[in-house]
Amino acid sequence: MQRFLVVGLIVVAFFATASVLAEEGGTAPTRFFGFGGPMFALFLPDLEGANAFLSESGQTPLGDFLLGAGGSGRGGTIGGLSLGGMGFGVVAASGSDVEMKEATLVVGAGGFDLGYALGGDARSVLTAGVVLGGGATVLTLSSPAEGAATAQYPQGIIIEPVERVLGRGFAFVQPYVSLEAQLVGWLGLEVRIGYLVPVFGVDFGDLLGIPAPSLDFSGPFVGFSVLFGGISGEAGEEPAGESEASGGSIDLGSRTSLVIENRAGDLVIASYPVDVTQTGARRAVDWVALRKARGWSALTSLKVEVTESEESVGLRTGGRGKVDYFVKVPAGTDLLIKQGAGNVTLTSHTASAVTVALGAGEVKIDRVVAPELAVEVGAGTVTLTGIACAALMVHVGTGEIAVELERNVSATVAASVGLGDVDVSGFPGMTLIRQGFVGKTASAVLGSGAAKLTLAVGIGEIGVHPLAP
Numbered sequence: 055m056q057r058f059l060v061v062g063l064i065v066v067a068f069f070a071t072a073s074v075l076a077e078e079g080g081t082a083p084t085r086f087f088g089f090g091g092p093m094f095a096l097f098l099p100d101l102e103g104a105n106a107f108l109s110e111s112g113q114t115p116l117g118d119f120l121l122g123a124g125g126s127g128r129g130g131t132i133g134g135l136s137l138g139g140m141g142f143g144v145v146a147a148s149g150s151d152v153e154m155k156e157a158t159l160v161v162g163a164g165g166f167d168l169g170y171a172l173g174g175d176a177r178s179v180l181t182a183g184v185v186l187g188g189g190a191t192v193l194t195l196s197s198p199a200e201g202a203a204t205a206q207y208p209q210g211i212i213i214e215p216v217e218r219v220l221g222r223g224f225a226f227v228q229p230y231v232s233l234e235a236q237l238v239g240w241l242g243l244e245v246r247i248g249y250l251v252p253v254f255g256v257d258f259g260d261l262l263g264i265p266a267p268s269l270d271f272s273g274p275f276v277g278f279s280v281l282f283g284g285i286s287g288e289a290g291e292e293p294a295g296e297s298e299a300s301g302g303s304i305d306l307g308s309r310t311s312l313v314i315e316n317r318a319g320d321l322v323i324a325s326y327p328v329d330v331t332q333t334g335a336r337r338a339v340d341w342v343a344l345r346k347a348r349g350w351s352a353l354t355s356l357k358v359e360v361t362e363s364e365e366s367v368g369l370r371t372g373g374r375g376k377v378d379y380f381v382k383v384p385a386g387t388d389l390l391i392k393q394g395a396g397n398v399t400l401t402s403h404t405a406s407a408v409t410v411a412l413g414a415g416e417v418k419i420d421r422v423v424a425p426e427l428a429v430e431v432g433a434g435t436v437t438l439t440g441i442a443c444a445a446l447m448v449h450v451g452t453g454e455i456a457v458e459l460e461r462n463v464s465a466t467v468a469a470s471v472g473l474g475d476v477d478v479s480g481f482p483g484m485t486l487i488r489q490g491f492v493g494k495t496a497s498a499v500l501g502s503g504a505a506k507l508t509l510a511v512g513i514g515e516i517g518v519h520p521l522a523p
Contacts, residue, residue, distance in 0.1 A: 085131065085132040085174065085175075085176070085285055086129070086130065086131045086132070086285075086395070086414055086433075087129060087130065087131075087132065087136075087171070087174070087179055087234075087283070087284065087285040087413065087414060087432070087433070088127075088128070088129030088130075088283050088284070088395075088413050088414035088431070088432030088433020088434060088451055088452060088453075089127065089128070089129075089234065089242060089244075089281035089282060089283025089284065089413055089432035089433075089451060090125070090126060090127025090128070090138070090281060090282065090283060090430070090431075090432050090449060090450065090451025090452075090512055091125065091126070091127070091279055091280050091281040091282050091283075091430070091449075092123065092124075092125050092279065092280060093123060093124045093125055093126055093140075093142065093244075093246075093277045093278065093279040094121075094123060094277065094278045094279070095121070095122045095123055095124045095142040095143075095144050095275070095276075095277050096119060096120075096121060096144075096275070096276040096277070096278075097119065097120040097121075097122075097142075097144045097161060097250065097271075097273065097274075097275050098118065098119045098120075098273045098274045098275075098276075099120070099161075099250075099271035099272060099273035100271070100272070100273055101115075101116050101117075101118065101146075101159075101271070103267045103268055104116065104159065104193065104267045104268075104269075106267070107266070107267035108148065108157055108195075111195065112155060112197075113148060113155050113156075113157045113195065114148040114155075114157070115148060116146045116147070116148050116157065116159055117146055117148075119146070120144035120145060120146045120159065120161060121144055121145065121146070122142060122143045122144030122145055123142065123143065124140065124141050124142025124143060124164075124277070125140070125141060125142075125279075125510075125512075126138065126139065126140040126141075126167065126244075126246075126277070126279060126451070126512065127139060127140075127432065127433075127449070127450065127451020127452055127472075127511075127512030127513070128140075128167050128169065128432075128433070128451055128452055128512065128513075129283075129414060129432055129433020129434075129451060129452040129453070130169070130171055130433075131171065132171045132173065132174040132175075132179060132285075133171060133173070134170070134171060135168070135169070135170055135171075136167075136168075136169040136170070136171050136181055136183065137166075137167070137168060137169075137452055137513060138166075138167040138169075138451055138452050138512050138513055139164065139165070139166060139167055139451075139452075139472030139473050139511075139512030139513040140164065140165065140167045140185050140187075140277075140472070140512070141162075141163065141164025141165070141187075141472055142162070142163060142164070142277070143160065143161070143162040143163075144160070144161050144162075145158065145159065145160045145161075146158075146159045147159070155195075155196065155197045156195075156196040156197075157193065157194070157195050157196070158193070158194045158196075159191070159192070159193050159194075160191070160192045160193075160194075161189065161190075161191045161192075161271065162189050162190055163187060163188065163189025163190075163224075163226060163250070164187050164188075164189065164472055165185045165186050165187015165188065165226070165228075165472075165473070166185065166186050166187060166472075166473045166513065167183060167184075167185050167512075167513070168183055168184055168185075168186070169181045169182060169183025169184070169230075169232075170182055170183060174285065175285075176236075176285055176374075177235060177236045177285070178233065178234060178235045178236065178285075179233075179234045179285065180231075180232075180233050181231070181232045181233075181234070182229075182230070182231050183229070183230055183232070184227060184228065184229045184230070185226075185227070185228040185230065185248070186226075186227060186228075187225070187226060187228075188223065188224065188225045188226065189223070189224060189226060190221060190222065190223045190224070191221065191222050191224065191269040191270075191271060192219060192220070192221045192259070193219070193220040193221070193267075193269060194217060194218070194219050194220075195217065195218040195219075195220075196216070196217050197216055218259075218260045219259040219260055220257075220259045220260065220266050220267075220269060221257065221258045221259040221269070222255045222256065222257050222258070222269035222270065223255055223256050223258065224252040224253070224254065224255035224256075224270065225252070225253045225254055225255070226250055226251060226252050226253060227250075227251050227253060228248045228249065228250045228251065228275060229248055229249060229251075230246050230247060230248030230249075230275070231246075231247055231248070232244055232245065232246040232247070232277075233245050234281060236284060236285060236394075238315070238392070240282065240283070240284050240315070240392040240393055240394055240411045240412070240413055241280070241281070241282060241392070241411070242280075242281045242283065242284070243278070243279065243280060243281065244277070244278070244279040244281055245276075245277070245278060246275075246276065246277035246278075246279070247274070247275070247276055248274070248275045248276075248277075249272070249273070249274055249275065250271075250272055250273060250274075250275050251272050252270045252271070252272055255269075255270060257269075281432070282411045282413075282430035282431075282432065282449075283394075283411075283412070283413035283414065283430075283431070283432025283433070283451065284317070284393070284394030284395055284412075284413025284414065284432065285394065285395070285413065296346070296347055296348075296349060296350055296352075296353040297344060297345060297346045297347075297353070298344075298345050298353060299342060299343065299344050299345070300342075300343050300345070300358060301340075301341055301342035301343060302340075302341060302360065303338050303339065303340050303341075304338060304339040304341070304360060304362070304367045305337070305338050306337040306338060306339060306367060306384065306387065307337070309362075309363075309364070309365055309366055309367060310365065310366070310386070310387065310388055310406075311365060311366040311367075311387060311388035311389070311390065311407075312339055312366065312367055312368065312369075312381075312383055312387055312388070312389055312390070313361070313366050313367070313368035313369075313370075313390045313391075313392075314368065314369045314370075314379065314381070314389075314390070314391050314392070314393075315368065315369070315370045315371065315392045315393075316369075316370075316371045316377055316379065316392070316393045316394070316396070317371055317374075317377075317393075317394045317395075318375075318376045318377070318393075318394050318395045318396055319371075319376045319377040319378045319379065319393075319396045320378045320379070320396045320397045320398075320399075321378070321379045321381070321391065321393060321396065321397070321398045321399070322379065322380050322381070322399045323381045323382075323383060323389065323391075323398075323399065323400045323401070323403070324380075324381070324382050324383075324401055324402070324403075325382070325383055325384070325385050325387075325401070325402050325403035325404070326382055326383075326384060326385065327384075327385050328384040328385055328386070337384045338384070339367060339381060339382070339383050339384075339387070340381070340382040341369060341379060341380070341381045341382075342379070342380045342381075343358045343369075343377050343378070343379050344377065344378040345358070345375060345376075345377050346375055346376045346377070346378075347373070347374065347375030347376070348375070352373070352374055352375055353375065355372075355373040355374070356371070356372070356373035356374065356375040356377065357371070357372045357373055358370070358371060358372075358377065359371075359372055366388075366390075369381070376396075378396075383403070385403065385404050385405075386404060386405060386406075387403075387405055388405045388406050388407045388408065389403075389405060389407075389408045389409065389410075390409045391409065391410045391411065391412075392411050393410075393411070393412045393413070393415070394412075394413045394414075395412075395413050395414045395415055396412075396415045397415045397416045397417075397418070398410055398412055398415070398416070398417045398418070399417075399418045399419075399420075400418070400419045400420070400422060401419075401420045401421065401422075402420070402421045402422070403421075403422050403423075403424075404422070404423040404424065405422075405423075405424045406424065406425060406426065407424060407425070407426040407427075407428075408422060408424045408426070408427050408428070409426075409427075409428045409429075410428070410429045410430070410431075411430045412429075412430070412431045412432070412434065413431075413432045413433075414431075414432055414433045414434055415431070415434045416434050416435045416436075416437070417429055417431060417434070417435070417436045417437070418437045418439075419436075419437070419438050419439070419441060420438075420439045420440060420441075421439065421440045421441070422441050422442075422443075423441070423442045423443070424441075424442075424443050425443055425444040425445065426443065426444070426445050427441065427443040427445070427446045427447075428446075428447045428448075429447070429448045429449070430448075430449050431449070431450045431451070431453060432450075432451045432452070433450075433451055433452045433453055434450065434452075434453045435450075435453050435454045435455075435456070436448055436450055436453070436454070436455045436456070437456045438455075438456070438457045438458070439458045439521070440458065440459070440460070440521060441457075441459070442460075443505060444504075444505050444506070445505070445506050446505070446506070446507045446508065446509075447508045448508070448509045448510070449510045449511075450510070450511045450512070450514060451511075451512045451513075452511075452512055452513050452514055453511065453514045454511070454514050454515045454516070454517075455469075455509050455511055455514075455515070455516045455517070456517050457507070457509070457516075457517065457518045457519070458519055458520065458521045458522075459481075459500070459518070459519075459520060459521065460520070460521060461480075461481060461482065461520040461521065462482075462501060463481070463500050463501060463505070463520075464500060464501035464502045464503060464504040464505060465499075465500045465501065465503060465504065465505040465506070465507050466497075466498070466499050466500070466503040466504075466505070466506055466507065467496065467497070467498040467499075467500065467507045467509070467518055468495075468496075468497055468506075468507065468508050468509070469495065469496045469497075469498075469507075469508075469509040469510070469516045469518065470494070470495045470496075470509070470510050470511075470516075471494050471495075471510075471511045471512075471513075471514065471515065471516055472511070472512045472513055473512070473513040473514075474494070474511060474513055474514045474515050474516075475494060475515050475516075476488070476494045476495065476496040476515070476516045476517075477496075477515075477516070477517045477518070477519075478496045478498045478516075478517075478518040478519075479518075479519060480519045480520045481498075481500045481501075481520055483501070484498055484499065484500050485498065485499045486498045496516075498518070
């Protein structure tokens with residue numbers, strides 16, 4: 055009963071604080087953000103009861119904390135709500151080489167992330183929130199079979215140890231505070247500090263008539279994340295004041311890749327064919343940039359820099375404002391696109407590798423052939439139409455992934471959503487396995503399953519369907 059009261063007070067205090075801050079702000083949110091990525095997780099529960107049980111069982115006690123990994127993604131507005139998802143798995147182990155005994159404790163959990171962005175600017179966001187979800191704790195005890203230590207067995211025969219598995223599924227609340235800081239326009243780091251509180255649970259495993267420790271673990275949680283995404287300029291507004299267009303042409307020569315780094319704006323990339331057998335065939339990147347800023351001083355500082363190295367050429371935006379790009383690249387050029395906020399469109403292109411990292415906005419990729427294709431979006435939508443690749447990886451923190459493939463495609467699809475829905479359907483002869491209630495996964499084999507498609511959304515939807523005739 056006390057635990058329910060504590061959880062209720064935490065949730066009420068969170069929403070009361072959020073409403074007070076919203077009233078004090080008095081103005082509409084001015085910036086929006088979106089990011090997601092992998093997380094290093096540290097969980098520090100009270101393991102005194104579990105360690106006492108292990109000691110009584112002749113096992114070496116566990117350490118003071120559990121280490122592991124996970125992932126998170128969310129999007130929202132500074133001065134307003136943020137929505138997303140978070141999941142993690144942590145583990146601790148102990149063992150005795152002398153007595154051939156081992157104990158392993160695993161905690162895995164995930165859920166819906168509801169937060170309030172207390173403050174921030176173009177480089178950082180401070181968020182207070184709560185994760186609501188479920189998970190499981192599993193304690194596995196392994197010991198040698200009775201008499202195995204002294205018995206003699208023929209060479210090559212290995213006696214399997216005896217295992218006892220104690221488990222508990224639980225629902226939890228995890229209030230937290232996090233600080234996300236942008237290193238560059240599309241990449242950031244996050245530190246998240248919270249406290250995990252199990253609300254209720256159900257035991258499972260080898261528990262019949264045997265004393266067992268409580269597996270309801272609560273305690274501090276710390277996450278360190280590398281996030282792909284960014285923070286936009288003023289939400290819903292074009293930079294008022296001045297605009298100016300510029301452009302140019304970059305000779306690729308023998309170089310094979312183009313890198314575009316842009317803080318905010320729309321990017322459209324088109325491809326043109328090159329006859330490599332023709333003497334003196336031209337391989338160049340042609341570009342036009344429309345720069346928009348609030349006043350001449352800001353426009354003057356908003357630059358488009360051309361970069362060149364031995365392997366690649368690049369376009370990089372410097373200064374504050376918005377830059378829209380239209381770029382034409384020769385077929386066969388690899389692409390690396392890093393953008394904070396806006397829309398990215400790529401049409402009818404072939405390359406060895408294409409990588410897109412976008413903080414908030416929309417990515418549209420149509421009729422692209424690339425053995426390696428990777429897309430990372432913090433908050434937004436990814437639409438892939440008629441693509442052909444050997445390895446596809448798409449991750450969206452909050453939003454949607456829509457993929458349309460040829461009906462006779464040969465691919466293996468692994469799709470997962472922390473909170474939302476997954477739909478893989480319409481392909482002839484496909485095999486499909488769907489699992490999950492809140493967090494859903496779908497594993498499908500299309501044709502012979504040659505290509506590998508990995509799709510993940512924190513909160514939102516995934517759809518994989520055949521192209522319309």
